Amino acid sequence: MSAVFLVLSTFLASAVEMVEALTIVLAVGISRGWRSTLIGVGSAIIALAIVVSLLGPALTRIPINDLRVFVGALLLIFGLQWLRKAILRASGYKALHDEAAIYQRELAEAKSAATVVRADLDWYSFTLSFKGVFLEGLEVAFIVLTFGSIHGDIPLAAVGAAAAIVIVGLAGILVHAPLARVPENTMKFSVGAMLTTFGTFWAAEGVGVNWPGSDAAILGILAFVLVISFGFVASLRQQHTRLVVAEKEA
Amino acid sequence: MSFIKNFGLFWYDFVVGDDWSVAVGIVIALIITALLEHQNITAWWLMPVAVVLVLAMSLWRVTQKAD
Numbered sequence: 001m002s003a004v005f006l007v008l009s010t011f012l013a014s015a016v017e018m019v020e021a022l023t024i025v026l027a028v029g030i031s032r033g034w035r036s037t038l039i040g041v042g043s044a045i046i047a048l049a050i051v052v053s054l055l056g057p058a059l060t061r062i063p064i065n066d067l068r069v070f071v072g073a074l075l076l077i078f079g080l081q082w083l084r085k086a087i088l089r090a091s092g093y094k095a096l097h098d099e100a101a102i103y104q105r106e107l108a109e110a111k112s113a114a115t116v117v118r119a120d121l122d123w124y125s126f127t128l129s130f131k132g133v134f135l136e137g138l139e140v141a142f143i144v145l146t147f148g149s150i151h152g153d154i155p156l157a158a159v160g161a162a163a164a165i166v167i168v169g170l171a172g173i174l175v176h177a178p179l180a181r182v183p184e185n186t187m188k189f190s191v192g193a194m195l196t197t198f199g200t201f202w203a204a205e206g207v208g209v210n211w212p213g214s215d216a217a218i219l220g221i222l223a224f225v226l227v228i229s230f231g232f233v234a235s236l237r238q239q240h241t242r243l244v245v246a247e248k249e250a
Numbered sequence: 251m252s253f254i255k256n257f258g259l260f261w262y263d264f265v266v267g268d269d270w271s272v273a274v275g276i277v278i279a280l281i282i283t284a285l286l287e288h289q290n291i292t293a294w295w296l297m298p299v300a301v302v303l304v305l306a307m308s309l310w311r312v313t314q315k316a317d
Contacts, residue, residue, distance in 0.1 A: 069280065074265060077272055209283060211294050232309060
């Protein structure tokens with residue numbers, strides 16, 4: 001059961017981040033050419049591989065209970081960030097991530113930026129695609145490493161991430177446009193709920209908690225987190241609607 | 251020096267994000283859970299309750315600013 005959650009979590013998190021990275025890469029590549037852009041993407045992937053190869057073995061050396069507390073707390077804090085933003089977007093307090101609008105903005109900025117050649121590369125294309133892929137990829141690496149190390153199976157966690165990268169990458173090549181129809185906030189909401197659930201479970205277990213039902217408690221925590229989150233969305237949506245109506249009447 | 255500062259700021263922003271009180275709330279809840287368990291008091295319920303409270307407070311702060 002937790003293996004399915006593991007793959008699903010890394011798949012969803014990676015897909016969301018990959019969609020965002022793809023928007024930047026497409027905008028830069030189409031407007032300024034592909035050579036420097038793709039070298040930037042390749043360099044970011046190499047940099048990420050170095051980070052993973054350094055941090056991965058280090059994490060697996062930490063005693064399991066210390067690892068549970070450390071990684072559980074990190075995942076919980078990280079997951080609550082995702083969940084909070086997803087709740088705010090779903091309730092109208094924060095604008096939904098609009099990949100089409102972001103793409104148009106990136107495209108306009110890329111077209112107007114001056115060309116500076118360094119190391120035989122268009123520096124703007126290189127740095128922007130490098131930053132886009134590295135920063136979005138870092139979140140994926142963080143989730144894959146933490147989930148994988150606690151589960152004792154980093155390769156399995158990486159399978160979910162790799163599947164997402166391949167699927168989103170292929171979709172990007174086929175569509176040749178940002179994937180604006182992906183239900184990004186729903187995916188972020190799901191990942192936030194999963195990270196919060198696993199973070200709660202592992203961090204508490206690490207400090208000595210025996211969960212009722214052992215591993216089955218994960219399902220209970222997930223249900224609890226989802227119910228609470230939907231409750232927050234419903235309540236904040238009502239509050240936001242009242243606010244908008246009051247502003248219109250004023 | 252500025253590299254170390256920027257490196258630290260990057261990781262702070264990456265993990266803690268724009269609301270530090272979430273991280274502080276979670277750490278406090280974990281310490282209390284550990285102390286209760288150390289006293290042989292069942293405390294599995296505490297972390298889910300802490301998640302609700304921390305999330306509610308963080309959302310409340312954002313919506314108060316917006317309102």
